[in-house]
Amino acid sequence: xxxxxxxxxxxxxxxxxxxxxxxxxxxxxxxxxxxxxxxxxxxxxxxxxxxxxxxxxxxxxxxxxxxxxxxxxxxxxxxxxxxxxxxxxxxxxxxxxxxxxxxxxxxxxxxxxxxxxxxxxxxxxxxxxxxxxxxxxxxxxxxxxxxxxxxxxxxxxxxxxxxxxxxxxxxxxxxxxxxxxxxxxxxxxxxxxxxxxxxxxxxxxxxxxxxxxxxxxxxxxxxxxxxxxxxxxxxxxxxxxxxxxxxxxxxxxxxxxxxxxxxxxxxxxxxxxxxxxxxxxxxxxxxxxxxxxxxxxxxxxxxxxxxxxxxxxxxxxxxxxxxxxxxxxxxxxxxxxxxxxxxxxxx
Amino acid sequence: xxxxxxxxxxxxxxxxxxxxxxxxxxxxxxxxxxxxxxxxxxxxxxxxxxxxxxxxxxxxxxxxxxxxxxxxxxxxxxxxxxxxxxxxxxxxxxxxxxxxxxxxxxxxxxxxxxxxxxxxxxxxxxxxxxxxxxxxxxxxxxxxxxxxxxxxx
Numbered sequence: 489x490x491x492x493x494x495x496x497x498x499x500x501x502x503x504x505x506x507x508x509x510x511x512x513x514x515x516x517x518x519x520x521x522x523x524x525x526x527x528x529x530x531x532x533x534x535x536x537x538x539x540x541x542x543x544x545x546x547x548x549x550x551x552x553x554x555x556x557x558x559x560x561x562x563x564x565x566x567x568x569x570x571x572x573x574x575x576x577x578x579x580x581x582x583x584x585x586x587x588x589x590x591x592x593x594x595x596x597x598x599x600x601x602x603x604x605x606x607x608x609x610x611x612x613x614x615x616x617x618x619x620x621x622x623x624x625x626x627x628x629x630x631x632x633x634x635x636x637x638x639x640x641x642x643x644x645x646x647x648x649x650x651x652x653x654x655x656x657x658x659x660x661x662x663x664x665x666x667x668x669x670x671x672x673x674x675x676x677x678x679x680x681x682x683x684x685x686x687x688x689x690x691x692x693x694x695x696x697x698x699x700x701x702x703x704x705x706x707x708x709x710x711x712x713x714x715x716x717x718x719x720x721x722x723x724x725x726x727x728x729x730x731x732x733x734x735x736x737x738x739x740x741x742x743x744x745x746x747x748x749x750x751x752x753x754x755x756x757x758x759x760x761x762x763x764x765x766x767x768x769x770x771x772x773x774x775x776x777x778x779x780x781x782x783x784x785x786x787x788x789x790x791x792x793x794x795x796x797x798x799x800x801x802x803x804x805x806x807x808x809x810x811x812x813x814x815x816x817x818x819x820x821x822x823x824x825x826x827x828x829x830x831x832x833x834x835x
Numbered sequence: 836x837x838x839x840x841x842x843x844x845x846x847x848x849x850x851x852x853x854x855x856x857x858x859x860x861x862x863x864x865x866x867x868x869x870x871x872x873x874x875x876x877x878x879x880x881x882x883x884x885x886x887x888x889x890x891x892x893x894x895x896x897x898x899x900x901x902x903x904x905x906x907x908x909x910x911x912x913x914x915x916x917x918x919x920x921x922x923x924x925x926x927x928x929x930x931x932x933x934x935x936x937x938x939x940x941x942x943x944x945x946x947x948x949x950x951x952x953x954x955x956x957x958x959x960x961x962x963x964x965x966x967x968x969x970x971x972x973x974x975x976x977x978x979x980x981x982x983x984x985x986x987x988x
Contacts, residue, residue, distance in 0.1 A: 776866035785964030799862030
């Protein structure tokens with residue numbers, strides 16, 4: 489079978505990279521009940537701390553059935569990753585390389601990121617191979633390996649969604665889906681500065697069977713530099729990055745004061761944010777179709793599709809959670825008290 | 836843009852087989868009486884309301900033969916054999932459902948049923964986002980800025 493043979497080739501490519509560059513100590517993680525271990529060759533990836541946004545998921549001991557994610561910088565390894573010309577040409581038409589994929593295998597070439605990804609459900613292996621790690625865009629460094637991690641999440645009934653998630657220390661959360669500029673990040677930062685908890689400002693996971701839960705997949709947070717003046721109290725270190733022609737501030741929550749991040753929380757509802765002009769925050773119930781339009785299209789654009797599990801997970805979440813449309817007011821106190829009301833059921 | 840879907844596809848065969856969702860491409864839920872269907876391969880989505888949402892639950896979720904459903908519709912109700920056939924035909928043509936191998940169908944209740952106004956609406960306004968290839972259909976700045984005037988960042 490072509491796809492299985494292709495994995496054999498890439499396994500050999502990793503072995504060649506290790507021969508040439510040496511292997512780093514494996515690093516173990518745990519996400520949504522699934523373990524994964526990153527095994528990297530060479531120093532380039534490690535030096536850039538490319539998986540720093542996943543630090544909160546790190547564990548000392550690997551799960552017995554952990555996935556293995558093999559990673560290396562392809563330039564440093566002298567271009568060991570291989571895609572047959574014909575399959576590559578076909579893959580340029582789509583998100584992934586279908587001739588190299590099967591029901592249990594997905595192979596992606598994310599051209600603009602300069603990253604190859606491959607996932608094999610049967611052998612619980614994945615490959616993450618940047619062509620040149622120093623050229624990985626900042627959005628990928630803030631949320632690395634989304635294609636692979638979403639595949640792992642789907643297996644556990646979760647889907648990565650383009651949304652912020654804010655939480656309380658009692659372990660409950662609200663999901664805030666929306667396109668860029670809808671106020672997700674600013675709301676998340678306002679929430680943090682009030683002493684509340686955080687799970688993501690751009691990408692997080694949601695799903696579950698008995699109860700709907702949100703998961704903090706990344707411990708990074710981005711804020712437009714134009715919003716910096718709104719938060720004079722923010723003294724945490726940050727990195728200035730450029731994302732799609734816009735300057736942003738990239739924070740890592742392990743460098744921020746206090747216990748901000750909460751890895752898993754029970755979702756109590758969905759808030760569709762929209763920047764308002766009034767001081768007061770205005771809200772009303774959201775129709776299921778409005779919620780679907782806020783959640784699904786933005787997510788399919790941000791997280792390359794693996795199969796259709798994600799679509800079903802998102803529809804299930806929309807069906808089971810209450811939802812509100814919120815025009816975000818300029819008065820921070822009113823905004824926060826409105827959001828707190830959604831948690832307590834007092835709105 | 837909203838397009839009301841409606842055309843005839845009269846066929847007895849449509850009514851005498853059971854159906855299943857094209858699950859590798861479609862996600863659906865009945866939420867508060869409205870069935871929302873998203874087709875990830877065509878980028879279209881649908882709203883099924885009133886009698887259409889009831890017919891969906893019976894024919895698709897409960898695997899009832901459409902012919903058996905018709906037999907239960909109250910005499911003064913608006914739904915007719917013709918409308919049920921159109922309803923099935925539209926969803927088959929849109930690749931939302933397909934005939935299933937279970938031709939016999941589930942045992943249908945004998946209770947009479949009302950199917951008022953089978954409303955099926957098809958939407959294409961999210962097609963660009965649902966089908967947008969985040970790898971190649973991008974501005975030079977990169978994804979997720981789609982090309983031309985349809986940029987959505």
